[in-house]
Amino acid sequence: MAGEEVSPLAQVNPIDKEAFKLGFIGAGNLASSVATGLVKQGIVPASRIFTAHRNPESRVNFTSMGIKVFPKNHQVVEECDVIIFAVKPQILKEVILDLRPLLSQNKLLLSLAVGHKLQALQEWVGHGRFVRVVPTTASIIGEAATVMHLGEAATENDGELIADLFGAVGKVWKMDEKLSDAAAAVGGAGTAFVYIAIEAMADGGVAGGLPREIALSLAAQAFYGAAAMVMKTGKHPGQLKDQVASPGGTTIAGIHELEKGAFRASMMNAVVATTKRSHEMGQ
Numbered sequence: 001m002a003g004e005e006v007s008p009l010a011q012v013n014p015i016d017k018e019a020f021k022l023g024f025i026g027a028g029n030l031a032s033s034v035a036t037g038l039v040k041q042g043i044v045p046a047s048r049i050f051t052a053h054r055n056p057e058s059r060v061n062f063t064s065m066g067i068k069v070f071p072k073n074h075q076v077v078e079e080c081d082v083i084i085f086a087v088k089p090q091i092l093k094e095v096i097l098d099l100r101p102l103l104s105q106n107k108l109l110l111s112l113a114v115g116h117k118l119q120a121l122q123e124w125v126g127h128g129r130f131v132r133v134v135p136t137t138a139s140i141i142g143e144a145a146t147v148m149h150l151g152e153a154a155t156e157n158d159g160e161l162i163a164d165l166f167g168a169v170g171k172v173w174k175m176d177e178k179l180s181d182a183a184a185a186v187g188g189a190g191t192a193f194v195y196i197a198i199e200a201m202a203d204g205g206v207a208g209g210l211p212r213e214i215a216l217s218l219a220a221q222a223f224y225g226a227a228a229m230v231m232k233t234g235k236h237p238g239q240l241k242d243q244v245a246s247p248g249g250t251t252i253a254g255i256h257e258l259e260k261g262a263f264r265a266s267m268m269n270a271v272v273a274t275t276k277r278s279h280e281m282g283q
Helices: 029-040 056-063 073-079 089-102 118-125 137-141 156-167 177-207 212-233 237-244 250-260 263-281
Strands: 022-025 049-052 068-070 082-085 108-111 130-134 144-150 170-174
Touching (some): 022 029, 022 073, 029 056, 029 144, 049 073, 068 073, 082 089, 089 118, 108 118, 130 156, 130 177, 177 263, 212 237
Parallel strands (some): 022 049, 108 130
């Protein structure tokens, strides 16, 4: 590995799956969503989850669930066995280097940041017991799309523990890290693209005379039902689309307008642009 030498995995303490303490470095929306999902699903009790934040408004998202919030990050690291870095990608390196003296190989480390690859993370911390996880805020309702990549020294048990954690708040795909930027663009940023599409459909319903609340509910349910059909039937989206679009009917007229507006090309371009930006942030 280029750069600073990363120590091989020495004899380390296995993580006790029934009693480990989980710490979040960063207490923003993503950390709150994952923590809330884990508590609601009964996977990790609030008494074993910790974070740090000085802002009272941010602290309440955790304290309201019974999660202890320390004033400083180093207290979280000292207390916990599994550490999740949920800070902005722009400050991740600074945060890891500041805490590095406390981040021994006996602690399993996770990064939720897009862009930064395992090679950099392992160099910053000085060892390879690191896992990259890219979840979404849908963790809070148990419907996240999560991609994970194991570091050089992450054990098989480490991988199972993390897969169990995030599998409890959604679906998990373990894959080669070279695919991480594209996976994050589709499964992560893609949720924002869907929100925009739901809002646009609802606006169209309002333009057609529907009350705003009904239009939004119908649009959201349409996306929810369509996604469930793809997941549960295993059929290609194009096949399912053809089943709805009757010859000369209303649906094909609407599809024609989407094609004229380059809807599919715009969605593809959004994913490609997001993938490119994620790659740039990791450089």
